[in-house]
Amino acid sequence: MNMEKEKKVPRRPIWTGSLAIGLVNVPVKVYPMIYDRGISFRFLHKTDGHPLKYQKVCTKDNKVIPWEEVAKGYEVTKNEYVIFDKEELEAVKPESDKRIRLDKFVDYFAVDPVYFDRSYVLMPDKSADAYGLLLTAFEKKGKAGVGRITLRTKEYPALVHAYKNALVLTTLRYAYDVVDPRGFEELKKLEEPEKAELDLAVKIVTDLSGEFDITEYEDNYKQKVEELIKKKLKGQTVTPEKPVQEEVKGLMAALKDTLKQLEKQ
Amino acid sequence: MEKLTKVEFSNLEKILFPKLEITKAQVIEYYIKIAPKMLNFLANRPLVVTRFPDGIDQNGFYGKDAPQGTPSWVKTVKFYSGTAERDINYILCNDLDTLIWLANIAAIEIHVPFSKADSREKPDLMFFDVDPEPPATFKNAVKVALQLKETLDKVGLESYVKTSGKKGLHVIVPIASGHTFKETRTFVHKIGQQLAKTQELVVSEFKETKKPGKVFVDYLQNSHGRTMASPYSLRAVPDATVSTPLAWSEVKKGIKPTEFNISSVVKREKDPWKKIFDNKQKLTV
Numbered sequence: 001m002n003m004e005k006e007k008k009v010p011r012r013p014i015w016t017g018s019l020a021i022g023l024v025n026v027p028v029k030v031y032p033m034i035y036d037r038g039i040s041f042r043f044l045h046k047t048d049g050h051p052l053k054y055q056k057v058c059t060k061d062n063k064v065i066p067w068e069e070v071a072k073g074y075e076v077t078k079n080e081y082v083i084f085d086k087e088e089l090e091a092v093k094p095e096s097d098k099r100i101r102l103d104k105f106v107d108y109f110a111v112d113p114v115y116f117d118r119s120y121v122l123m124p125d126k127s128a129d130a131y132g133l134l135l136t137a138f139e140k141k142g143k144a145g146v147g148r149i150t151l152r153t154k155e156y157p158a159l160v161h162a163y164k165n166a167l168v169l170t171t172l173r174y175a176y177d178v179v180d181p182r183g184f185e186e187l188k189k190l191e192e193p194e195k196a197e198l199d200l201a202v203k204i205v206t207d208l209s210g211e212f213d214i215t216e217y218e219d220n221y222k223q224k225v226e227e228l229i230k231k232k233l234k235g236q237t238v239t240p241e242k243p244v245q246e247e248v249k250g251l252m253a254a255l256k257d258t259l260k261q262l263e264k265q
Numbered sequence: 266m267e268k269l270t271k272v273e274f275s276n277l278e279k280i281l282f283p284k285l286e287i288t289k290a291q292v293i294e295y296y297i298k299i300a301p302k303m304l305n306f307l308a309n310r311p312l313v314v315t316r317f318p319d320g321i322d323q324n325g326f327y328g329k330d331a332p333q334g335t336p337s338w339v340k341t342v343k344f345y346s347g348t349a350e351r352d353i354n355y356i357l358c359n360d361l362d363t364l365i366w367l368a369n370i371a372a373i374e375i376h377v378p379f380s381k382a383d384s385r386e387k388p389d390l391m392f393f394d395v396d397p398e399p400p401a402t403f404k405n406a407v408k409v410a411l412q413l414k415e416t417l418d419k420v421g422l423e424s425y426v427k428t429s430g431k432k433g434l435h436v437i438v439p440i441a442s443g444h445t446f447k448e449t450r451t452f453v454h455k456i457g458q459q460l461a462k463t464q465e466l467v468v469s470e471f472k473e474t475k476k477p478g479k480v481f482v483d484y485l486q487n488s489h490g491r492t493m494a495s496p497y498s499l500r501a502v503p504d505a506t507v508s509t510p511l512a513w514s515e516v517k518k519g520i521k522p523t524e525f526n527i528s529s530v531v532k533r534e535k536d537p538w539k540k541i542f543d544n545k546q547k548l549t550v
Contacts, residue, residue, distance in 0.1 A: 247277040247290035254297040255269045255365075261301040262361060 015151060016125055017098035019134065019160065019167075025099070026134055027125035030169065034118055039225045093153045100158060100169065102145035108161050111144065114178050117156065117171040131167070138162040271338055272365045281320045281371060284503040287527060289371060295499065296368040298531040299507075300361050303497035305542065307364070309381040311342055311355030313492050314372035321373065321501040331356045332370065339363050342382045348490075357382060373501050376492035379449070384442070385489045389545070391449040392493055393436040393456070394429075394483035401466065401478045403432055403522055409460070409467055409480040410434040414513060416456055422546055425538050428522045430500030430508040435493055441545040446488050452548055453484035496538060499527060510538035 013029035020026075043052040055064045072089065073081030124131030138144070144161035149169065156171035181187060193201075277290040296303075316332075317325040331341045331354045340357040358364050358375070367375060379388040393413060397406045410426055413436055417424045425437045440449065457469030460482060468479040486493065494500060494508040509525035512535060 247288070248274060251274065251277075251290060251294055251297065252269055254294050258297050258300050258361065259269065262304075265301060 013123070014120070015149075017100065018125075019102065019122070019145075020099040020147075021102045021134075021145070024130075026130040027127050028100070028122040028131065028167070029125045031121045031123060033121045033168065038219065039222050094150050094155050097148075097150045097155075100147055100149045100160070102147035102160060105141070105143040105145050108142065108144040108159075111146075111159055111172070115157075115172045115175075116159075117173050119168055119170045122160070122167040122169055135162055135165070135167055138167065270365050271336065271362045272369050274369055279318075279320070279371075281317060281373065282503065282505045282527075283320055283322050285505055287505055289369070291527065292371070292373065292499065293365060293368040295527050295531060296364050297361070299497045300364050302536050302539075303495065304358070304361065304364065306377060306496045306538075307358040307375065309357060309359060309383065310377040311344065311382050311385075312358055312367075312495075313376040313378075314356070314367060315374040315376070315501060316370060316372045317501055318371040321503070325373070325501060328372075329353050329355060336366065339366060344385070346490075355382070373499050375495045375498040377495040378489060378492045379487060380446075380489055386445060387442060388444060388446055388449050388487065388489075389440060389442065389542075391438040391440050391444075391453060391548070392486050393424075393438075393453055394433065394486050394493070395436060395480060396429075396433040396474075396483055397480045398475060398477055401480055403434075403520075404518075405466055405480050406433045407516055407518070407520060409464065409482070410436055410516060411513075412460055412464055412467075413456070413482065416460060420549075422548075423544060425510065425541055426513060426516055427496055427508055427510045427538070428506070428525055430494055430498070430506040430522060430525070431502060432522070434516070435508070437541070438546060439541050439544050441547045444548055448548060450484050450487040453482070453487055457482035457484055497530065509533075510536070512537040 010031045013031050015030035016028070017030075018025040018027045044050060045052055056070060057063065058065050072084045072086075074084070075081055122131075138160075139162045144159050147158055147160070149156055149158045149171065151171070157174065159170045159172055160167055161170075162168070274290075274293070277288060277293070279289045280286055281289050281292055311329075313327065313329050315325050315327050317323065329346070329349075331339065335341070335356070340359055340363070341354045342357055343352045343354050345351070346353045356363070356367070358367060378385075379390040379392055380386065381389065395406045395410045395413065397403065397409075414424050414426070417436075417438065422438050425439070427435050427437070429435050454469065457467070461467045461469040466478075466480050468474070468476055468481050469484075471485060473479065474481045474483070485491070496508060496510045498508050500506045500508060504523045505527040506522055507525050507527060507530040509530050511525075515537075
């Protein structure tokens with residue numbers, strides 16, 4: 001078992017195409033950059049340790065439904081659905097555009113992190129020169145390009161910027177997917193702070209100011225669970241064993257009895 | 266788990282008798298429990314089994330040949346079959362494991378011939394099949410079996426009776442070695458004819474077997490290729506009856522074949538056929 005998964009570079013790109021700026025195309029490969037390295041558990045049956053699986057069950061009669069019989073439904077009003085076949089939705093899927101179109105350049109810090117969705121690394125695809133040129137220009141200007149990318153079936157707004165000597169693409173959330181906090185009533189009741197209090201608060205913020213270092217933060221829960229796992233491995237582990245059903249137990253009892261009788265014969 | 270048997274159980278929860286919801290586990294348990302009484306009747310006899318892997322409501326299959334996947338530890342014996350025009354690998358059940366294995370392959374009915382593998386032409390059992398033809402019933406079979414016993418008593422032969430598990434009764438006379446099937450066949454036929462003379466209910470000739478309301482004393486089974494349901498074999502009928510060895514005193518008015526079934530027979534303390542193989546009798550033909 002290897003709990004300390006090494007941070008490896010992903011082997012295969014999830015997308016290939018080109019960065020398009022005006023008339024210039026820079027061929028790139030897109031690699032995943034974000035991994036969820038949290039602890040994952042499987043659900044087991046408490047009494048015998050076997051993994052559990054999910055099944056799609058019809059709410060009408062609790063029958064298990066095979067994939068062939070599954071359709072997608074859009075709930076129009078409560079309990080009323082418009083049903084779609086796989087083919088119908090397939091037909092309107094966005095065409096996979098092989099270009100990341102950059103429309104304009106903005107200050108990187110002008111984009112608030114609330115819009116950040118997921119980051120990907122861009123690598124040059126056979127034309128390292130064009131890639132290098134673009135990277136240097138980004139670094140020099142401290143700017144990020146804003147544009148669009150289609151990944152699988154969804155079109156995302158995206159941001160391309162220089163990060164650790166590479167071009168990184170971050171998909172963004174649409175404005176309507178992000179809550180505007182001004183909608184909360186509580187904010188409307190906020191009062192102007194007293195000057196003395198404000199000075200104190202500003203002082204605290206100033207005193208605690210420092211460099212940002214993500215490695216200062218660790219997942220304590222994850223570490224504790226990993227310790228538990230190590231302990232369990234030495235002592236009691238839940239390993240699924242070949243089930244000894246009730247029936248077999250009954251047969252074994254009968255068998256013992258018969259063997260005893262046969263011995264006497 | 267201790268290794269008490271070589272058999273790897275499978276599909277234990279499969280229902281083999283749907284009416285009573287009897288599972289394969291229960292069938293195996295029955296054969297394990299009955300083994301001390303039953304094994305003696307199976308030993309060294311080339312078996313014919315009827316398997317019902319999908320339960321008795323589905324078609325079973327009748328098998329002389331040891332099936333594919335028969336474990337190497339199961340003893341078999343090869344005989345040429347004239348009808349099949351090839352060698353057939355018969356199963357021999359000489360131990361508990363083989364009996365359990367048979368149960369596990371859903372061989373609900375186990376049939377035995379009247380001679381052993383090493384002396385196939387020389388029977389050690391003489392068989393009277395008392396088979397009522399509807400509307401004749403088990404009640405009529407009981408009557409005829411009792412008359413048969415009386416007749417056999419008169420010629421000095423001790424006989425043993427069992428239910429067939431279906432509608433009839435089987436009467437057996439264990440015999441000394443040296444007799445041929447032709448002799449036993451002739452003997453049974455003669456006794457049948459004798460009975461038919463005095464009893465209106467009884468028919469003794471093959472051509473009369475299907476006469477409605479009659480009880481045929483079948484002598485033709487006395488041949489090396491023929492078999493009977495083994496004593497203590499389950500029968501593939503909804504009530505899960507057992508072909509059960511009885512004491513003659515039990516064969517009387519009111520007895521029903523369904524009384525003797527998968528759950529009741531293991532509780533019987535009596536073993537009325539226990540000494541059957543110590544009682545080899547000479548026939549005077």
